[in-house]
Amino acid sequence: MNNSPYKGFGTRAIHAGLEPDPGTGAVMTPIYQTSTYAQEAPGKHKGYEYSRTHNPTRKALEANLAAIEGGKYGLAFASGLAAIDTLLKTLNPGDEVISTNDLYGGTYRLFVRVYEKFGLRFHFVPMQQLATIEEKITEKTRLIWVETPTNPMLNVIDIEAVAQLAKSKGILLAVDNTFASPYLQQPLKLGADIVMHSATKYIGGHSDLVMGALVVNDDALAEQLYFLQNAAGAVPGPMDCFLALRGIKTLHVRMQRHCENAEKVARFLRSHPKVEKVYWPGFPDHPGHEIAKKQMRAFGGMISFTIKGDNIEEAFRAVSSFKVFTLAESLGGVESLAGHPATMTHASIPREERLKAGLSDSLIRLSVGLEDADDLINDLKQVLQ
Known part of the structure; x- marks a missing residue:
């Protein structure tokens, strides 16, 4: 992406990560509605084996998502909660998460009713003041989870300030960027490590799909997330990926x-x-x-x-x-x-x-x-x- 000729946001939204179909010249990324791919010999193929692992339509979307968020790696999921769930799987029992207290109810439910029983501990604090975050940080804190603007109170949290605090403590910062969209706000450029979207919302933009996304820059974190994406399998189908790509073009x-x-x-x-x-x-x-x-x-x-x-x-x-x-x-x-x-x-x-x-x-x-x-x-x- 760093060598991309697409500098403006609108140009990236329409073109980045996308190429005409090599087989037909189709300008729009085709819907590769297939579960599996022919191999010339065992392990010898054209980069695709099984659509849970890779799908050409999803691959194009993931490259496009990374480009519009200013990141290196994009991952698409079957829902926003599936994206969050995959991120939480990088943590271990005993780890602690500090979260915005004013956040989407589904995120709260996933944190408290699903992951607390597996040994994760969550602290919900107002994040408009850094002191309220800092006083909850312990040697077990592994992740700070920010929504901004928050849902539904429209509170605004200073991403750059929280990122500086997180980095000083060796803690990952994830930002739910759903309310802002990549057009209005790019948390990775402000120091965040992970951006999450419910792509169901502004990215899709037409109330006709359910999807989630993660975007990161770190190579090792990306490798871990790609492994979990494939291993846990909460991936979107090619039709939804096509709809998301269509939505992004007018974002x-x-x-x-x-x-x-x-x-x-x-x-x-x-x-x-x-x-x-x-x-x-x-x-x-x-x-x-x-x-x-x-x-x-x-x-x-x-x-x-x-x-x-x-x-x-x-x-x-x-x-x-x-x-x-x-x-x-x-x-x-x-x-x-x-x-x-x-x-x-x-x-x-x-x-x-x-x-x-x-x-x-x-x-x-x-x-x-x-x-x-x-x-x-x-x-x-x-x-x-």
Whole structure:
């Protein structure tokens, strides 16, 4: 990638790691819908033996993922959680992980309900201040897990500062970059060791696939992860890889529109008399605004807000009344989605833990899509009335 002629993000998204099909000249990477490959003699083949191990469509996607994240090695998985699961398999019983306290409920569930019984220990802390991370570091700490912006409170964590702390202690830093996408933020360039994506979201961008990704620079870590990818086998199929490649080609232009629409929606919500609080890092008084300006290209397409009165019944009524926004899990598609994290994406986190992180029962999360902003604002007007 370092010798690539593709310097701009959009050019890399469209071209990096991709070549016309050598057999036909097809410009788009074909869907190699095959499980196995013919061999001339035992062990003598064209680089492909079995599609759990390698598949040409997945190989193209993994090269493209590495390029858009500014990394050397990309790995694709059957889901974002499969990617996290594979990373956790590099740890040993007794190892400790320090994690963002405000994070996706599925990640919390995997950490606590799956891996704690295998001897891993997890500490969940607010990471806006380095001191809260440093006080949890012990000789057993092996990994720091960061989400930024966080899901769903839109807190912003200083990746470069956490990376410096992690490196000084010999600890790996992994960043869930799902909310930002590689277009808005590139954690490897800020010192992170591992980037994770739920590629289901902005990378795919069309709500038509489920996929995860890891991107790294270190050769030994990459070799370990490739081994686990093959050994554990949670790989995506070639059709999903094709869809992800198609989505990446428009990632940069989609993210620009997501960000433009989100800013208009956030400013409307903040001006509405029935809205209590709006969480969006683009506001100058957001606690993480200056860090977001430093490490992100723009402020993203995600917004959370609460209605005055902090009433869960009112939140239920609101999310059930949308006409343009769709009440649904997930985020990052071309269509606008609304969700109620306490009962949907974050239901697996105990209520007392959610409340500690600021996630109230009345919080509504919006994934602002690519529709006309006026239609989105009018939809919010009728809901709030």
